[in-house]
Amino acid sequence: MRRLALPAAVLVTLALVAASLMTGGYDIDVNTLLHDPEARRMFLVSRVPRTLALVLAAAAMAVSGVIMQMLVQNRFVEPTTTGTSEWAALGVLLLTLLAPGAPILVKMACAAVFAFAGTLLFLTLLNRIALRSQVIVPIVGIMLGAVVGAVTLYIASATDLMQTLSAWRSGGFSSVVRGHYEPLWVVGVIVVVLYVAADRFTIAGLGRSVATSLGLHYKRVLFLGLAMVALATGVTSIVVGFLPFLGLVVPNLVSAVRGDDVRSNLPWTVLAAIVLLIVCDLVGRTVVAPLEIPASVVLGAVGAVLFLTMTLRRRALKGAVHA
Amino acid sequence: MIEFHDLVKSYGDHTVLGPVSGRIERGGVTSLIGPNGAGKSTLLTLLGRLTDPTSGTVTLDGVDVHKAPSAEVARKLAILRQENHFTARVTVRELVAFGRFPHSRGRLTSEDLGHVDRALDFLDLTALSGRYLDQLSGGQRQRAYVAMVLAQDTDYVLLDEPLNNLDIKHGVRMMERLRAAADDLGKTVVLIVHDINIAAGYSDRVMALRDGKVEAHGTPEELMEPETLSGIFDTPVRVHVVDGRPLAVHHR
Numbered sequence: 001m002r003r004l005a006l007p008a009a010v011l012v013t014l015a016l017v018a019a020s021l022m023t024g025g026y027d028i029d030v031n032t033l034l035h036d037p038e039a040r041r042m043f044l045v046s047r048v049p050r051t052l053a054l055v056l057a058a059a060a061m062a063v064s065g066v067i068m069q070m071l072v073q074n075r076f077v078e079p080t081t082t083g084t085s086e087w088a089a090l091g092v093l094l095l096t097l098l099a100p101g102a103p104i105l106v107k108m109a110c111a112a113v114f115a116f117a118g119t120l121l122f123l124t125l126l127n128r129i130a131l132r133s134q135v136i137v138p139i140v141g142i143m144l145g146a147v148v149g150a151v152t153l154y155i156a157s158a159t160d161l162m163q164t165l166s167a168w169r170s171g172g173f174s175s176v177v178r179g180h181y182e183p184l185w186v187v188g189v190i191v192v193v194l195y196v197a198a199d200r201f202t203i204a205g206l207g208r209s210v211a212t213s214l215g216l217h218y219k220r221v222l223f224l225g226l227a228m229v230a231l232a233t234g235v236t237s238i239v240v241g242f243l244p245f246l247g248l249v250v251p252n253l254v255s256a257v258r259g260d261d262v263r264s265n266l267p268w269t270v271l272a273a274i275v276l277l278i279v280c281d282l283v284g285r286t287v288v289a290p291l292e293i294p295a296s297v298v299l300g301a302v303g304a305v306l307f308l309t310m311t312l313r314r315r316a317l318k319g320a321v322h323a
Numbered sequence: 324m325i326e327f328h329d330l331v332k333s334y335g336d337h338t339v340l341g342p343v344s345g346r347i348e349r350g351g352v353t354s355l356i357g358p359n360g361a362g363k364s365t366l367l368t369l370l371g372r373l374t375d376p377t378s379g380t381v382t383l384d385g386v387d388v389h390k391a392p393s394a395e396v397a398r399k400l401a402i403l404r405q406e407n408h409f410t411a412r413v414t415v416r417e418l419v420a421f422g423r424f425p426h427s428r429g430r431l432t433s434e435d436l437g438h439v440d441r442a443l444d445f446l447d448l449t450a451l452s453g454r455y456l457d458q459l460s461g462g463q464r465q466r467a468y469v470a471m472v473l474a475q476d477t478d479y480v481l482l483d484e485p486l487n488n489l490d491i492k493h494g495v496r497m498m499e500r501l502r503a504a505a506d507d508l509g510k511t512v513v514l515i516v517h518d519i520n521i522a523a524g525y526s527d528r529v530m531a532l533r534d535g536k537v538e539a540h541g542t543p544e545e546l547m548e549p550e551t552l553s554g555i556f557d558t559p560v561r562v563h564v565v566d567g568r569p570l571a572v573h574h575r
Contacts, residue, residue: 205410216393217393
C-alpha cells in the first residue's frame with residue numbers, strides 16, 4: 001500500500017496534466033494532434049506552455065511555503081502572507097517605469113531582488129517584536145504587504161499603469177504562451193537545491209539554538225532559503241502573478257499527514273501543489289467557458305476553505321496536549 | 324577543559340554577566356546554581372557559543388568556540404537551551420537522529436543509527452520513538468531533547484535545566500543518567516539546576532553565580548555551607564547532614 005502511494009500520486013498528477021493539456025478554446029485532441037499541423041502548432045505555442053507554467057508555478061509557491069515555514073518557524077507564512085509577493089510586484093512596477101523595454105530576465109532579477117530585500121525587512125521587523133505568537137507573525141507580514149501594496153497601487157495610479165498592474169497581479173495563466181514562461185524553469189533548479197539541502201532546512205525549523213548546537217551555519221541557511229524563496233516568488237509573480245494560499249495549504253496538508261521531514265515530503269509537496277493548482281485552473285476555465293475565471297481567484301476560494309478546515313481539525317486533534 | 328576569560332555580556336548599558344573568568348575541568352558533572360537573573364543561562368549559552376559575548380573569550384580544549392567553525396565545535400560540544408518550541412512536526416526518532424547531523428551531515432550510517440537507538444534506550448524513549456513531539460507530555464518531550472543531545476555524542480554536554488517538566492521519578496532518573504554519561508562514557512556534563520540538593524547530590528563540582536559574577540566554585544561539600552548558600556541566595560539556608568550527605572533547607 002505505502003509503496004504504491006507515491007506512484008499513484010504521480011499517475012493522478014499526470015492525468016490532470018493531460019486533462020489540462022486537452023482543455024481550451026480550440027478543439028485539440030489526440031487525432032488532430034497527429035494529423036493537423038495547425039493544431040499541433042497551437043498545442044505547442046499555447047497549451048504546453050500554459051500547463052508547464054501551472055506545474056512550475058505550483059512547485060514554486062509550495063516550495064517557497066515550505067522553506068519560509070521552516071525558517072520563520074511559523075505555520076502561516078508563505079510569500080503572500082509575508083509581503084514577499086508585494087515587494088516583487090513593486091520591483092517589477094518600478095522597473096516598468098524606469099526601463100519599460102527591459103528583457104524578461106532583468107525583470108525577473110529585479111522582482112527577486114525586491115522580494116529578497118522585502119523578506120529580509122520582514123524578518124528584521126519580526127526580530128524586534130517581543131510577542132511572536134503563531135498568529136502575530138503572519139499579521140505583521142500581511143500588514144507590511146498591505147503597506148507595500150498601497151505604495152505600488154499609488155505609483156501605478158499616478159503613472160496610468162493600473163490596468164497593467166491588475167491584469168498582471170490576478171494570477172492569469174491565460175496569457176502564458178511560448179517565449180513567456182521559460183524563466184519558470186529556474187523553479188526546477190530551486191527544487192533540486194531544496195532536495196539536496198533539505199536536512200538543513202528541517203534542522204533550521206528546529207530553531208536557531210538547536211541548529212547552531214548541531215553545527216549548522218544558521219545565517220547561511222537563512223540566506224540560502226531567502227534567496228530561493230525570492231527567486232521563486234519573483235519569477236512566478238512576473239509570469240503568472242499572485243497565487244494565494246498555495247504555499248500555505250499544501251505544506252500544512254503534507255505536514256499534517258507526514259510530519260515535517262523536508263526531504264521525504266518534497267515529492268508530495270510538489271505533486272499536491274500541482275494537483276491543486278491544475279484543478280483550480282480547470283475549474284476556472286470550464287465553469288464559465290468560453291470565458292475564464294483566473295486560477296488565483298478559484299485558488300483563493302478553495303484555499304481559504306481548505307485552510308480553515310485544516311486549522312480547526314488540527315486543533316481538535318491536538319486537544320489538551322498542546323496549549 | 325572549557326576556559327572562559329573576562330567574559331562579559333551586556334545589552335546596552337545593562338550588564339547581565341561578568342566580567343567572569345574560570346574553567347570547567349574535563350570529566351565529571353558540574354552544576355551551575357544561583358538565584359534568578361544571576362546569569363547562569365547567559366554563561367551557559369556563551370560557553371555553548373549560542374550567543375556572542377560582548378567581550379572576553381571561551382576556549383574548548385584550547386579552541387575559541389566563537390571563532391572556530393560551528394560544525395567543528397558541534398562534534399565536541401552539544402548544548403540544550405531551556406526553552407524549546409518547535410513548530411516543525413518531527414517524531415522522537417527523527418529528532419534524536421538529528422543529533423547525528425554533525426557527524427553524518429544528513430546521511431545516517433549504521434553507526435549513527437546505533438547511537439540513535441542507544442540514546443532512545445538510555446532515556447526510555449524506545450516505545451515513544453514513532454510519536455510526534457506535539458503528541459508528548461512536557462516531560463517526555465524534555466527527555467527527547469536530552470536524547471538528541473546525547474546522540475550527538477560529544478565530549479561536552481551543556482544542559483539548561485534538564486529537569487524542567489520532569490516529575491520526581493524522571494528527575495532522579497535523568498540525574499542518574501547524566502551521572503552515568505559522565506562516569507561510564509567519560510563525558511563532561513555542565514548543567515543548570517534549580518534544586519541545590521540535587522546539584523550537590525549528583526555533581527562533582529558546583530559553580531554558584533550571583534549578580535552576574537561567579538560567587539563560589541568547588542566541590543559540593545565546600546559549597547554546602549550555611550553562610551555561603553545564604554549569601555548566594557539572599558535567604559537564610561541551614562545545612563543538615565542526612566545519610567552522610569549535606570542537605571540544604573531553606574524553608575520550614
